[in-house]
Amino acid sequence: MTLQFSLASIAPATVDSACVMVGVYEQGVLTSAAAQLDDASGGAIRRQIESGDISGKAGSTTLLFAPAGITARRVLVVGLGAQKSFDAARFQKVNIEAARALGRLPVADAVSCLSSVDVPGRDSAWRVRIAALASDYAAYRYTATFKPRDRSKQVELARLTFAGGDEAASGLAQAVAIAEGVRFARELANLPPNICTPAHIAAQAQAFADGHDKVSCNVLDEVAMEKLGFGSLLAVGRGSVNKPRLIALEYKGGNDGDKPYAFVGKGVTFDSGGISLKPGAGMEEMKFDMGGAAGVLGAFVAAVKMGLKLNLVCVVPAVENMPDGDSYRPSDVLTSLSGLTIEVLNTDAEGRLILCDALTYTAQTYQPQALIDAATLTGACVIALGKHASGLMSKHDDLAAELLAAGEETLDRAWRLPLWDDYQAQLDSGFADVANIGGKSAGAITAACFLSRFTDGQRWAHLDIAGTAWDEGRKGLATGRPVALLAQWLLDRE
Ligand code: BES
Ligand code: MN
Numbered sequence: 226m227t228l229q230f231s232l233a234s235i236a237p238a239t240v241d242s243a244c245v246m247v248g249v250y251e252q253g254v255l256t257s258a259a260a261q262l263d264d265a266s267g268g269a270i271r272r273q274i275e276s277g278d279i280s281g282k283a284g285s286t287t288l289l290f291a292p293a294g295i296t297a298r299r300v301l302v303v304g305l306g307a308q309k310s311f312d313a314a315r316f317q318k319v320n321i322e323a324a325r326a327l328g329r330l331p332v333a334d335a336v337s338c339l340s341s342v343d344v345p346g347r348d349s350a351w352r353v354r355i356a357a358l359a360s361d362y363a364a365y366r367y368t369a370t371f372k373p374r375d376r377s378k379q380v381e382l383a384r385l386t387f388a389g390g391d392e393a394a395s396g397l398a399q400a401v402a403i404a405e406g407v408r409f410a411r412e413l414a415n416l417p418p419n420i421c422t423p424a425h426i427a428a429q430a431q432a433f434a435d436g437h438d439k440v441s442c443n444v445l446d447e448v449a450m451e452k453l454g455f456g457s458l459l460a461v462g463r464g465s466v467n468k469p470r471l472i473a474l475e476y477k478g479g480n481d482g483d484k485p486y487a488f489v490g491k492g493v494t495f496d497s498g499g500i501s502l503k504p505g506a507g508m509e510e511m512k513f514d515m516g517g518a519a520g521v522l523g524a525f526v527a528a529v530k531m532g533l534k535l536n537l538v539c540v541v542p543a544v545e546n547m548p549d550g551d552s553y554r555p556s557d558v559l560t561s562l563s564g565l566t567i568e569v570l571n572t573d574a575e576g577r578l579i580l581c582d583a584l585t586y587t588a589q590t591y592q593p594q595a596l597i598d599a600a601t602l603t604g605a606c607v608i609a610l611g612k613h614a615s616g617l618m619s620k621h622d623d624l625a626a627e628l629l630a631a632g633e634e635t636l637d638r639a640w641r642l643p644l645w646d647d648y649q650a651q652l653d654s655g656f657a658d659v660a661n662i663g664g665k666s667a668g669a670i671t672a673a674c675f676l677s678r679f680t681d682g683q684r685w686a687h688l689d690i691a692g693t694a695w696d697e698g699r700k701g702l703a704t705g706r707p708v709a710l711l712a713q714w715l716l717d718r719e
């Protein structure tokens with residue numbers, strides 16, 4: 226079930242709702258909505274602050290049930306942390322925590338006054354957009370592969386109203402579109418690899434195109450790719466019975482002659498490492514190795530839902546990397562679509578081998594005005610930046626700046642790493658034009674250097690989302706990053 230959002234100017238004490246949410250800073254500082262509820266209830270909030278039950282700690286939540294003098298059935302008091310250090314990132318965090326707490330309550334509708342909490346340098350449309358996206362994020366449930374249960378008797382959150390006026394309407398509309406893209410990405414990435422095969426991703430893309438005007442989908446199978454010369458991509462897929470696909474979605478929201486923006490996303494539906502087999506522990510997380518594909522498809526969905534007046538293409542090389550008697554092997558030399566030959570030194574460095582052909586194809590077919598790829602490309606990027614920032618690599622300072630700004634705006638942040646030619650020598654090979662690995666140091670950068678050999682003359686940037694695409698651990702889910710970043714970047718281009 227998807228959550229419905231609306232906007233209203235809210236009088237917190239007299240609103241008719243199952244739950245009203247208000248913020249409280251540390252040290253007993255009430256937001257104006259909290260103060261109004263406190264007054265109407267004869268001090269119900271202040272009493273709990275004095276008793277120590279409400280601390281105001283960022284992300285903490287306290288429920289008041291049916292307080293006297295207030296028309297809402299419940300009040301959810303949400304801690305905002307210290308007022309003097311309150312910022313955009315904290316605003317997002319408290320909105321996620323508030324929505325999580327709300328999701329545990331038997332309420333179908335709620336009102337949030339958190340969207341009226343002041344955030345330095347941000348306006349009401351921004352606050353409503355972040356709050357709605359955070360709420361939708363927390364409301365998402367993965368159910369696809371559980372035994373079907375009767376959920377009809379369960380009360381689930383269905384309607385959420387934010388405090389805000391007409392000035393915030395654009396923010397809410399964008400949030401609804403971007404949330405749909407984020408959900409699309411999360412659902413696809415969470416699916417197990419026995420369901421989410423290259424053919425499945427292609428079918429999802431085709432189904433989206435079928436349901437939307439101005440969108441078309443073109444899928445190449447391995448026979449078509451063989452004819453065109455996708456020697457690098459096809460080598461990676463050869464060990465799997467789940468055959469590769471090259472998926473291309475096109476959206477014509479702009480003028481006929483306008484060059485499109487182009488996204489390319491790594492779609493390895495499972496990365497076992499191939500003959501250079503990965504260790505067993507944690508290998509199950511490699512079902513998320515199509516996170517780049519999910520991310521660019523999600524951003525594409527968001528762009529279409531926003532009705533952006535621009536042309537966009539989204540290209541996904543989808544393959545499974547498996548060991549087999551027919552697998553490609555270390556020391557094989559591949560001929561890529563570009564003609565450059567590649568010496569395979571490790572079959573686990575497969576992402577760059579499918580991306581290089583997809584990038585060549587996208588550049589040749591569409592001559593895009595900018596080309597951005599997203600990929601769960603290297604463990605090295607996770608070591609460098611952890612799970613908070615995606616790695617950004619580009620030789621184009623203006624494009625890099627645009628993407629960093631979009632990340633800041635949406636809090637789907639990226640951090641730039643250098644792409645200097647000094648690193649290129651690490652890819653030298655005695656047997657081919659380029660080797661597919663660059664040794665121990667600067668692994669995220671040498672992976673990008675490899676891709677740069679195939680994007681000559683393109684306005685190109687690379688996002689390494691290995692640390693940001695999913696939450697680690699047994700129950701870790703796909704995050705839907707970098708859908709928001711890419712959607713914002715497109716919004717800024719419109
Ligand atoms: N999909 C992995 C990268 C990865 C690893 C993402 C861990 C998220 C978490 C990629 O295909 C890979 O295996 N990369 C190798 C490259 C190496 C062989 C040069 C890596 O990072 O170890
Ligand atoms: Mn790999």
Ligand code: ZN
Pocket residue numbers: 493496514573575576601602
């Ligand atoms: Zn991989």
